[in-house]
Amino acid sequence: MSPDRGHSGTPDEWGIAAVDVDACLRRLGITDPADKMAAPSAELLKLLHRAHVTTYCHENVEVVLGRAVTVDLADIRRRLVDHRRGGNCLELNLLFAALLERLGFTVTRLAGRVRMGSTVPRPLTHVALRVDVDGRPWLADVGFSGPGLLDPLPLEDGATAVQDSWGYGLRREGDGYWCLFSDRGGVPFDLYAFSLAPQHAVDYVVANHYITTHPRSPFTGQLIVQRSLPEERLLLRDTTWTRTFPDSSERVEQIPAHQAPELLREQFDLHLTNSDAQALSARLGSRV
Numbered sequence: 590m591s592p593d594r595g596h597s598g599t600p601d602e603w604g605i606a607a608v609d610v611d612a613c614l615r616r617l618g619i620t621d622p623a624d625k626m627a628a629p630s631a632e633l634l635k636l637l638h639r640a641h642v643t644t645y646c647h648e649n650v651e652v653v654l655g656r657a658v659t660v661d662l663a664d665i666r667r668r669l670v671d672h673r674r675g676g677n678c679l680e681l682n683l684l685f686a687a688l689l690e691r692l693g694f695t696v697t698r699l700a701g702r703v704r705m706g707s708t709v710p711r712p713l714t715h716v717a718l719r720v721d722v723d724g725r726p727w728l729a730d731v732g733f734s735g736p737g738l739l740d741p742l743p744l745e746d747g748a749t750a751v752q753d754s755w756g757y758g759l760r761r762e763g764d765g766y767w768c769l770f771s772d773r774g775g776v777p778f779d780l781y782a783f784s785l786a787p788q789h790a791v792d793y794v795v796a797n798h799y800i801t802t803h804p805r806s807p808f809t810g811q812l813i814v815q816r817s818l819p820e821e822r823l824l825l826r827d828t829t830w831t832r833t834f835p836d837s838s839e840r841v842e843q844i845p846a847h848q849a850p851e852l853l854r855e856q857f858d859l860h861l862t863n864s865d866a867q868a869l870s871a872r873l874g875s876r877v
Contacts (some may be wrong), residue, residue, distance in 0.1 A: 646815060701781040714806075827873055
C-alpha cells in the first residue's frame with residue numbers, strides 16, 4: 590500500500606498511513622502480525638471490535654489537565670497506542686477505522702447526535718462507522734462507551750442483539766436517520782441517532798473542538814473516564830465511581846481525590862505518568 594493513499598486507492602484524507610498496524614494489534618492483545626491475519630470477514634471484525642472496546646477507555650484526562658486534543662491520526666496513535674492511553678469517541682473510532690482499512694475492510698465514517706433518552710436535538714459530535722463485509726453492512730462503534738456496543742451490529746432496520754446480557758437494537762427513522770438503542774428490560778432507550786452520509790476529516794475537527802473546549806460540552810467541566818467490560822460498565826466522574834450492570838443496577842461510591850490515579854490504573858487499566866497523576870489529583874481536590 591502506498592504510504593500516501595488509503596485502502597480505496599483515493600488520497601489518504603484520514604492519514605491512515607500513520608498507523609502501525611502490528612503495534613495496534615499488540616495493544617489489543619492480538620499477537621498475530623497483520624500480514625498473517627485472515628482476509629476481512631465478519632468474524633475478524635467482531636474480534637477486533639470486542640478487543641478495541643474492552644482495551645481502550647473513553648477518557649478526557651488531557652482536557653482536564655488543560656491540554657489541547659487533536660484528531661490528527663498521528664497524534665491519536667501516539668496517545669492511545671504508544672502511551673497506552675484512552676480517548677474520546679472521535680479518537681477511538683478514527684483509530685479503529687484506520688486499523689480496519691489497513692487490514693482491508695471498507696469503512697465509511699459517519700456522524701451522530703447523542704440522545705441518551707432525550708428528544709432534544711444535539712450537535713453532530715459522535716462518530717460511528719459503517720463497515721461493509723461480504724456485501725453486508727455493519728454498524729461498528731468502539732467509542733460510545735457507557736452503554737455502547739461490545740460487538741458490531743448488522744446495519745439493518747429492526748436488527749437486535751444481546752451481547753453478554755446487554756441488549757441492543759437498530760431502527761430506521763423517517764428523516765433519514767437511524768437510531769441505536771439499548772434494551773432496558775424490554776424498554777428501548779435511545780443512545781444516539783446517525784445518518785449514513787459519509788463525513789470528511791474536517792467535520793471531526795469541528796466536532797472535536799466543540800467537545801474538548803466548549804463550556805456546554807460534558808467533557809470540559811469534569812473528569813469522565815469510562816470503560817466497557819462484558820460483565821459491567823465502569824465510570825469515574827470526578828470522584829464518583831459508578832459500576833453499572835446489565836440489569837441496570839448500580840454501585841456508587843465516593844473516593845478521595847488522591848486515590849483517583851490508583852483507581853484508574855487498577856480498574857480502568859489507565860496508567861498516568863507520575864506528574865500527570867499528581868496534577869489530576871490536585872485538580873480533583875480543588876473541586877471538592
